[in-house]
Amino acid sequence: MRLWKSWILAKKDLAIMRKRRSLATAILTFPLGLGIALPLLIEYIIIRKSATVTIVSSLLGAFPFFFIILSALLPLYISSYGIVGEKTEKSLEPLLATPTSDGEILMGKYIGAFLPVLGAIYLGLTIFMFLTDLLTVSKIGHFFYPNWGMAIVYFLGAPFACIYGVSTGVFVSSKVNNIQGAYQIGAFSLIPLYALYILGEIGIVSLSSNTNLLIISAGLLVAVILMYMLSRATFNRESILTKWK
Numbered sequence: 001m002r003l004w005k006s007w008i009l010a011k012k013d014l015a016i017m018r019k020r021r022s023l024a025t026a027i028l029t030f031p032l033g034l035g036i037a038l039p040l041l042i043e044y045i046i047i048r049k050s051a052t053v054t055i056v057s058s059l060l061g062a063f064p065f066f067f068i069i070l071s072a073l074l075p076l077y078i079s080s081y082g083i084v085g086e087k088t089e090k091s092l093e094p095l096l097a098t099p100t101s102d103g104e105i106l107m108g109k110y111i112g113a114f115l116p117v118l119g120a121i122y123l124g125l126t127i128f129m130f131l132t133d134l135l136t137v138s139k140i141g142h143f144f145y146p147n148w149g150m151a152i153v154y155f156l157g158a159p160f161a162c163i164y165g166v167s168t169g170v171f172v173s174s175k176v177n178n179i180q181g182a183y184q185i186g187a188f189s190l191i192p193l194y195a196l197y198i199l200g201e202i203g204i205v206s207l208s209s210n211t212n213l214l215i216i217s218a219g220l221l222v223a224v225i226l227m228y229m230l231s232r233a234t235f236n237r238e239s240i241l242t243k244w245k
Contacts, residue, residue, distance in 0.1 A: 007102050009108025010115070016239060017116065023078060030070055031124025038063050039131035046139050053140050060144045060202050061208020064125065064153040068216070069193050071121050071161035072168075078113040079169030080182035095099050106170070106235045113166045121158050125150070152213040160220035161193075167227035174234040 017023045040061075046056060129145035137143055168186045176182045196216065200207035207213070 001047065001188045005104045006107035006111060009100070009105060009110035013109065014116065017078070017112070024116075026077065027074060027120045028123075030074065031067070031120045032127065033124075034066055034070060035124035035127035036131065038066065038073045038128055039135050042132060046136065048185070056136060056139060057144065058208055060136065061149055062206075064128070064150055065101060065123055065157075065197055065200065065213075067121055067128075068153060068157040068220075069160045069197065070124075071117065071158040072165040072190050072193065073187065074117045075113045075148030075162050075165035076169045076186040077183045078117065079109060079166045080173045080186065103232070103237055106232060109143075109170060110163070110166050113169070114162055118159060118162050121162070122154070125154065125158070148210050149208060149213055152210060156217035157220065160217055160224055161232060163224045164220055164227055167224060167231045170231040171227060171234055174231075 017027075042056065042059060045059070067183060129150065133143040133145055165186070168189050169182065172182045172186045176185065197207070199205040205212060
């Protein structure tokens with residue numbers, strides 16, 4: 001595989017993304033909004049509810065899980081647009097006529113959706129850590145972040161979730177002709193992540209546990225491998241030209 005060809009295709013998708021303000025706005029707004037809203041929520045709980053240090057620490061350990069969910073949600077829409085948009089605009093067939101392999105095209109789609117989302121997630125996480133430490137240090141007596149839990153989210157959970165979202169978006173897009181429909185179907189695949197957060201909220205699963213975060217990250221890695229195999233099997237010239245409508 002010639003990665004430089006994949007990078008050329010990724011740059012094309014990134015350029016289209018910059019022109020479509022709705023995509024660029026969504027990529028930046030949600031992680032930044034989450035990075036600001038969650039620390040403010042913590043401050044509200046501390047000031048208005050007089051929460052104990054134990055409760056605050058538990059929340060601080062669990063809140064980064066929101067960014068894992070968001071890491072999977074955002075690339076679903078972007079990768080869906082990257083494929084369905086090519087189909088609806090009749091630009092996928094000319095792309096397949098270029099001297100580029102199926103794997104190189106698919107990797108270009110992956111890179112084009114992965115890089116901007118992960119960059120925005122990292123920015124949101126950084127703002128979240130900074131504001132949280134600023135607002136809670138007087139309550140808990142030390143800076144809570146960075147810690148090992150956040151490192152797992154940064155380097156394992158968020159990237160794996162992001163790749164999973166891209167893979168799912170590519171696969172679902174091969175089955176539908178509507179971007180919104182592809183996004184909605186793909187979002188259903190994230191039900192296990194939603195369920196994990198609910199279980200964390202009711203105290204059945206601790207999302208502040210480093211061990212649990214590692215297990216979740218391992219599960220995401222397995223899901224990434226499976227979804228990549230499915231999307232790779234689906235994304236081939238013969239199938240696209242003869243079966244994709």
